[in-house]
Amino acid sequence: MAVTTVYKEPAPIVDRENPLESMMSRFNIAAEILGLDESTYNVLKAPDKQVIVNIPVTMDNGQIRVFEGYRVVHNTILGPSKGGIRYDMHVHLDEVKALAAWMTWKCAVVDIPYGGAKGGIICDPTKMSAGEIERMTRGYTLALKDVFGPDRDIPAPDMGTGPREMAWLMDEFSKTTGATSPAVVTGKPLVMGGSLGRVEATGRGVMVSAIAAMKKLGMDPTKSSAAVQGFGNVGSWAAKLLCEKGVKIKGVSDISGAYWNEEGINIDEAIAYKNAHNGRLEGYTGATSMDPDELLTSAVDVLVPAAVEDVITEHNAERIQAKLIVEGANGPTSASADDIINRKGIMVVPDILANSGGVTVSYFEWVQNRLGYKWSEGMVIERAARIMNDAFEKVYATSQKYKVPMRIAAYIVAIDKVAQTYKFRGGY
Numbered sequence: 001m002a003v004t005t006v007y008k009e010p011a012p013i014v015d016r017e018n019p020l021e022s023m024m025s026r027f028n029i030a031a032e033i034l035g036l037d038e039s040t041y042n043v044l045k046a047p048d049k050q051v052i053v054n055i056p057v058t059m060d061n062g063q064i065r066v067f068e069g070y071r072v073v074h075n076t077i078l079g080p081s082k083g084g085i086r087y088d089m090h091v092h093l094d095e096v097k098a099l100a101a102w103m104t105w106k107c108a109v110v111d112i113p114y115g116g117a118k119g120g121i122i123c124d125p126t127k128m129s130a131g132e133i134e135r136m137t138r139g140y141t142l143a144l145k146d147v148f149g150p151d152r153d154i155p156a157p158d159m160g161t162g163p164r165e166m167a168w169l170m171d172e173f174s175k176t177t178g179a180t181s182p183a184v185v186t187g188k189p190l191v192m193g194g195s196l197g198r199v200e201a202t203g204r205g206v207m208v209s210a211i212a213a214m215k216k217l218g219m220d221p222t223k224s225s226a227a228v229q230g231f232g233n234v235g236s237w238a239a240k241l242l243c244e245k246g247v248k249i250k251g252v253s254d255i256s257g258a259y260w261n262e263e264g265i266n267i268d269e270a271i272a273y274k275n276a277h278n279g280r281l282e283g284y285t286g287a288t289s290m291d292p293d294e295l296l297t298s299a300v301d302v303l304v305p306a307a308v309e310d311v312i313t314e315h316n317a318e319r320i321q322a323k324l325i326v327e328g329a330n331g332p333t334s335a336s337a338d339d340i341i342n343r344k345g346i347m348v349v350p351d352i353l354a355n356s357g358g359v360t361v362s363y364f365e366w367v368q369n370r371l372g373y374k375w376s377e378g379m380v381i382e383r384a385a386r387i388m389n390d391a392f393e394k395v396y397a398t399s400q401k402y403k404v405p406m407r408i409a410a411y412i413v414a415i416d417k418v419a420q421t422y423k424f425r426g427g428y
């Protein structure tokens with residue numbers, strides 16, 4: 001018998017602030033401004049569904065290891081729930097609950113017909129073989145086969161996952177249900193129904209919203225500099241596309257450290273280096289090493305946190321020098337930093353607006369899958385930019401109307417849409 005050991009991954013020790021509390025504190029402010037009725041408030045403050053699954057996986061050495069996974073569906077009043085799957089050692093239920101709620105708000109801000117969900121597995125994919133990750137992904141899919149579905153809940157990539165994992169998920173779901181279901185998941189490889197433009201969509205949306213914000217602030221991109229934290233899917237594409245608009249990217253970072261070049265980092269070269277070195281910038285010589293904590297407070301005009309939650313807090317917000325923060329990551333700013341940032345007059349394009357380009361193109365992918373048709377890359381880029389610019393203008397106008405920061409304005413736009421839909425649909 002192959003089973004030699006059975007054990008469960010220990011829960012990680014979490015020393016970050018709680019993203020769920022940060023999400024709730026902004027939700028509460030926006031709900032109060034809107035005068036949200038108590039019943040809708042009570043429906044929205046907690047997720048519709050929280051599923052915890054144990055996934056036994058045969059590791060390459062023959063041992064069976066049990067991974068803990070989650071899928072939280074926050075709300076489905078606007079449509080089937082949508083949201084990525086994260087593979088990371090820091091995944092925990094409160095984080096997934098916050099991320100799921102942010103998906104509800106994000107889809108409402110960009111006005112696409114989805115609710116919000118998120119999933120994750122506590123694991124370190126960098127220490128697993130492709131075969132182990134595949135078996136874990138298939139086990140997760142099987143465990144959640146009654147939750148997922150093209151009209152129910154549609155996963156996508158997030159940190160630690162990408163087209164490869166989405167392909168396994170689609171395959172396992174299709175085999176389990178006996179029908180090929182490309183629309184059950186987005187972010188798939190192109191050959192099996194992925195959309196042109198999805199891989200870079202989130203970074204592109206970050207660029208689009210950064211340029212829109214710079215226009216409002218009277219900043220010239222070609223005379224502006226930026227620092228980008230996180231050099232994965234979102235960070236590297238945001239850096240590349242901002243660079244193409246003339247912004248000088250002076251600093252970038254990943255888990256291996258932070259890298260600075262006063263004259264501007266050659267982003268294409270840095271991406272090529274990363275791709276040739278196991279996905280990491282470690283050892284990159286086109287820039288000098290710097291303290292990763294200092295990257296966020298460095299002398300740049302634009303700051304793009306594109307890694308994890310709660311990196312901008314009450315402890316470093318006072319020292320931030322950027323005039324504009326564009327949140328590529330979900331939840332990079334703790335609620336504890338909001339007052340400091342607002343007092344300093346820094347404009348923040350909040351996560352639920354700035355990184356919504358990813359789910360917008362995921363929506364396009366789902367539409368194409370359902371039509372059995374493919375759009376050109378140009379059409380995807382043009383339509384996504386239009387949606388993001390419209391959403392930016394709506395949030396900006398709301399911030400002016402209520403005299404609130406862009407983040408609270410985005411929550412107001414989102415909660416208002418959801419609350420109005422509840423009024424029409426009723427049913428509770």
Ligand SMILES: NC(=O)C1=CN([C@@H]2O[C@H](COP(=O)(O)OP(=O)(O)OC[C@H]3O[C@@H](n4cnc5c(N)ncnc54)[C@H](OP(=O)(O)O)[C@@H]3O)[C@@H](O)[C@H]2O)C=CC1
Nearest residue numbers: 158159160202230231232233234254255307329330355358
């Ligand atoms: N992918 C998408 O379409 C979307 C992603 N997002 C959000 O964007 C963020 C990044 O996601 P994504 O780019 O997909 O994830 P990836 O896994 O592709 O990249 C994450 C990047 O962040 C780095 N990183 C992790 N921790 C730190 C840290 N403490 N300091 C500096 N860098 C760090 C990683 O480094 P290393 O690789 O060396 O570990 C990696 O470069 C997440 O918050 C995600 O939820 C939001 C919308 C859509």
Ligand SMILES: O=C(O)CCC(=O)C(=O)O
Nearest residue numbers: 083084156158358359362
């Ligand atoms: O593309 C999607 O459907 C969701 C992406 C996501 O997880 C996010 O926007 O945080």
